[in-house]
Amino acid sequence: MRYSASAADPAADVVAPVPTVWDTVARLHESTDEADVVQLLSQVASQLSADAACFIGSVRVSASRRAQRLIAACDPAWASDYLFRQRFEHDPWLLHARRGTDPVLGSAIPADSVDQQDTVAAAHAAGLRSTWVIPAISSVGEDRIGVLYLASGVVGRLEQDPLLAFRMKVVGRSLAMELHEWLHVQMRRDLLAESRLTEAEIDLLRHEEQGHGSKAIAIALNTEAKTVDCRFQRIIAKLRVASRREAWRIAKVHGLI
Template sequence: MRSSASAADPAAEAAAPDPTVWDTVARLNETADQAGVVQLLTQAASQLGADAACFIGSVRLSASRRAHRLIAACDPAWASDYLLRQRFEHDPWLLHARRGTDPALGSAIPPASVDQQDTVAAAHTAGLRSTWVIPAISSVGEDRIGVLYLASGVVGRFEQDPLLAFRVKVVGRSLAMELHEWLHIQMRRELLAESRLTDAEIDLLRHEEQGHGSKAIAIALNTEPKTVDCRFQRIIAKMGVASRREAWRVARVHGVI
């Protein structure tokens, strides 16, 4: 029997969709490879009434450089074009996720330049015509952000169906956070595999996090400051960065320290 609260509050029903949607979201953290995640994202999008979905992870490596990763359950040609043409530099939806945490309809985020208009037009052509833009927050703020696009190829699909839009918005938050965490773990593993940082080198980066200079670190490790400097130079080379502070930043946003 339906409770009186449910009968009087259709929004509450919308917030409690078919359990299979939550099951799909929960299975993300059990999936090891990206192909499996794309399959689950496709399934979750379909269960929510969306035709396509894409998750973008963005990590700040320095003051002027960011790394971007896509998990695309949508037109692969659009995803390839997005990366090839570096559309993340002119994506108003991604910029929305960098500035705030509230989900928003793509149609409510006006392009602010010709390049942004072109980016949105390309998304519309690829079938992202009515889109929920759902940011995923992290403990390091704007240094590591994520955003989920849940889209319909039908113009006005979510704008014209408030209950469907509310359902997508509620479940989409959980879906975005699970995808963000999954991608974060993968990027951390990749960084450690590529850089081959040792435990001792990670410990040095923790000293850098505390603002300790080479002399203070040398005293703590019972060694010479020049030895500390040499170890940091090795870390910088292994990570492909410009300075020990940048090495700390990259390690931090990847969750290594």
């Protein structure tokens, strides 16, 4: 007597459920590789009827300089051009994320200068024509910002459906926050790897956060003030900044303290 696969094993015919958009967002917690995150971002974008997506993380590393990272599930040439030309300085969508917290359509954000208009035109040419701009909120304010672009290459595609707009806002906010946290962890690891800060040096920066001077720190650590000064100079050199306060701020925005 012959038995079918389903008769012998009823579970053999069970079809795995199709992952929901929330399942895909949740998988970001499990990802340690940026290529995997790009793939998941692309998958979420597709589930939301978007053709392209990009997350931009921006951290202030000095009074006049910021560091940017992109997670780009879109035209790689546009992403490379964005970084090479430092378009973040003239990106009105990113500027919106620095000033506000509400998701908004890119078409509703004015491009006030020639450079801003050129930045938007480059995004349109790369397939980000109908774009939701979704800021990611940070506990350290403008020192660390993030923004998610969910886009279609078809003009007006994401503006026409109220239900789709609602999904973009609700899912997009969660996705933006998850990507912001993921990138924050990666940038913290990169900073530690590049600077080789020790736990003792991070502890010194905690003293700086509390406003302790060299003499007070020396008493707490049972050493001399000039030794504390020397140790701070090493920290400043490692982080490539000009002062203790800037060193503390970089450690703060990267979540080291």
